[in-house]
Amino acid sequence: MKTIILGFDSFDPAVFESLAGQNHLPHLKKLMDAGGYSRLEVCSPPQTEVSWTCIATGSDPGGHGIFDFVLRDAATYAPYVSILPMRKTALGEQFVPPYTTRTFFEEAAEMGYPSTALWWPAMYPARPNIPVNTLPGLGAPDIRGQLGVGVLFSTEDENLKKVALAKLTASAANRFVGALAGPTVRKGGANGAATLPIEVNVLNAQKADVTLGGQKIQLTLGEWSEIVELKFKVGMLFNIHAITRLIATQLDGAVRIYSLPLQIHPLHSVQHYASSPAFAKNLWTKVGPYLTIGWPQDTSGLEDGCINDDQFLALCDLIFERRKQIFFHLLGEFKEGVLAGIFDDLDRVQHMFFHNRRDIAEAWYKKLDDFVGEVAARIADKYRLLILSDHGFSIFKHKIHLNRWLMENGWLVLKDDLKEGGLADVDWSKTSAYAVGLNSLYLNVTGREGQGVVSAEKIESLLAEIQQKLLDWKGPDGSAVVERARLKHEIYTGPFTRLGPDMIVGYAPNYRGSAETGVGKIPALTHEPNRDHWGADHCMDADIVPGVIFANRDLRDFGALSFRDIPFLAIGKHLDVSHIKPPSQAGSQGSQKDLEERLKGLGYL
Numbered sequence: 001m002k003t004i005i006l007g008f009d010s011f012d013p014a015v016f017e018s019l020a021g022q023n024h025l026p027h028l029k030k031l032m033d034a035g036g037y038s039r040l041e042v043c044s045p046p047q048t049e050v051s052w053t054c055i056a057t058g059s060d061p062g063g064h065g066i067f068d069f070v071l072r073d074a075a076t077y078a079p080y081v082s083i084l085p086m087r088k089t090a091l092g093e094q095f096v097p098p099y100t101t102r103t104f105f106e107e108a109a110e111m112g113y114p115s116t117a118l119w120w121p122a123m124y125p126a127r128p129n130i131p132v133n134t135l136p137g138l139g140a141p142d143i144r145g146q147l148g149v150g151v152l153f154s155t156e157d158e159n160l161k162k163v164a165l166a167k168l169t170a171s172a173a174n175r176f177v178g179a180l181a182g183p184t185v186r187k188g189g190a191n192g193a194a195t196l197p198i199e200v201n202v203l204n205a206q207k208a209d210v211t212l213g214g215q216k217i218q219l220t221l222g223e224w225s226e227i228v229e230l231k232f233k234v235g236m237l238f239n240i241h242a243i244t245r246l247i248a249t250q251l252d253g254a255v256r257i258y259s260l261p262l263q264i265h266p267l268h269s270v271q272h273y274a275s276s277p278a279f280a281k282n283l284w285t286k287v288g289p290y291l292t293i294g295w296p297q298d299t300s301g302l303e304d305g306c307i308n309d310d311q312f313l314a315l316c317d318l319i320f321e322r323r324k325q326i327f328f329h330l331l332g333e334f335k336e337g338v339l340a341g342i343f344d345d346l347d348r349v350q351h352m353f354f355h356n357r358r359d360i361a362e363a364w365y366k367k368l369d370d371f372v373g374e375v376a377a378r379i380a381d382k383y384r385l386l387i388l389s390d391h392g393f394s395i396f397k398h399k400i401h402l403n404r405w406l407m408e409n410g411w412l413v414l415k416d417d418l419k420e421g422g423l424a425d426v427d428w429s430k431t432s433a434y435a436v437g438l439n440s441l442y443l444n445v446t447g448r449e450g451q452g453v454v455s456a457e458k459i460e461s462l463l464a465e466i467q468q469k470l471l472d473w474k475g476p477d478g479s480a481v482v483e484r485a486r487l488k489h490e491i492y493t494g495p496f497t498r499l500g501p502d503m504i505v506g507y508a509p510n511y512r513g514s515a516e517t518g519v520g521k522i523p524a525l526t527h528e529p530n531r532d533h534w535g536a537d538h539c540m541d542a543d544i545v546p547g548v549i550f551a552n553r554d555l556r557d558f559g560a561l562s563f564r565d566i567p568f569l570a571i572g573k574h575l576d577v578s579h580i581k582p583p584s585q586a587g588s589q590g591s592q593k594d595l596e597e598r599l600k601g602l603g604y605l
Helices: 013-021 026-033 048-057 104-110 277-286 299-303 309-333 345-353 358-379 402-408 456-472 563-571 592-599
Strands: 002-008 037-041 070-072 079-081 086-089 092-095 115-120 133-136 151-154 164-167 169-172 175-187 190-202 207-212 215-220 228-233 239-244 246-250 256-259 337-343 384-388 394-400 433-435 440-443 482-487 503-507 510-513 527-529 547-551
Touching (some): 002 358, 013 026, 013 358, 026 037, 026 358, 048 104, 048 115, 070 440, 079 592, 104 337, 104 563, 133 277, 151 175, 164 175, 175 239, 190 228, 215 246, 299 309, 299 345, 309 337, 345 358, 384 563, 402 433, 456 482, 456 503, 547 563
Parallel strands (some): 002 337, 002 384, 115 133, 115 337, 151 164, 394 510
Antiparallel strands (some): 037 547, 070 079, 086 092, 151 256, 169 175, 175 190, 207 215, 246 256, 384 547, 394 527, 433 440, 440 503
């Protein structure tokens, strides 16, 4: 077995086919012309963490249990983050693997082959008992256990939605001081943040010297620093290490310096960051430092105006180049087994530019095609090559507040005649349906939900009624809001099916569930225009955003290909999931405020 896998997050078939038809993607077109190309059926919903897990396991969400970015505890209705589940232990709260279903990486290792998964979503924390080399992707948290937001150091008061603001105050001419908040520590019976002092010495309008936690960093206006290693003292004999990058975005008049989220240092991780630690250390020392958070391309910083378009794209380039270097280093040592890497910059770029700067998005398709050419030249025909995406992409013009729609149709009722609120404000004795997550709709079922009112004999008719109303729903431009409303028992198989949403709402082009819907809120409107920088998405119906698959072999004899076929194409066998047993119930962690803090770094929410 000798398999190389390149995962290109959000690589869209329609964009590819258009560019290939203009001869702009020669390396991928060569594979297509040889019969090594097909559109790929993706799972429902086509969310990143859901789809890559389906690809890795060859099973739908009913076989692994990840149904949406946000799930709910049926007993309490409390939402929680699917890719960062936690469990209380004698040592406190600990992250646990988001799923335990066998992947083709594990199967390859069980067969005696080396197996490596780079930046694959939902693989944090690492599982040292499984002989697969991993660097985690989406889901790897910052040092606070959240999905990560940056910090803007500024001499001005600023209105930021997600990014934290840290004020800089003048200490002398052209000198400013402040503090960088780090992990939470216990001090004097109360929780507080460990901090590091920061001092900024503005040399001129183009340069500044920064001293952060005792380290001196030279910044040039508009250019990212190298990766900075930091150390927070959290006890007499205990430190938490972190890494970040800094960029000065204004040095004339007001001073603005932006820091990426404080990320896990792979050489000093408190929890299991990678498998194995020696694997992560080897790449750090032999290739160079690398960012570790699961969403390193800082869309939140761009959305909040802390960095501009060019600075965001420069960051994406830095991430891509270091990942390529790591991949090529491992490819140089590769003899047999499976080597796979997810390259997700295209996804982040398309979220921010697909709707209004298609040229920027298309430039990344060409960049990925060049990368394919480099890989193909190095492997020749010695190895099996697979290139695939988890879904495609679509423009996102309207935000849909699904809980408000349910309320206006009489299926959700708030307490005390409230006009808007959250799940804590719902009158469950009068509510038959509710939404949590970007595509998930649940019935308030008796004996399943904590205060369920929908009896078993009414489930089928209620689902049919909601389904028809969703399909009849027209948006402000007169077009359909929902492409398909899929029932879980029609599309899911496997032991986790009973824990999933009762209906998967597949939005039509131009529509997507709102961030408020994602965390179970009920705003005053059913929909609103999307005016965010984040103007395109893929959390729609799966048929609208199919993925792609390329191979250096003829795929035409396989017919229509889906995510279920990937393990066979990768290692030559389908995976047996018949032994999987789901947990007795899903668990929630923390309050609504905790949930929203944890999710801040995830651009979708």
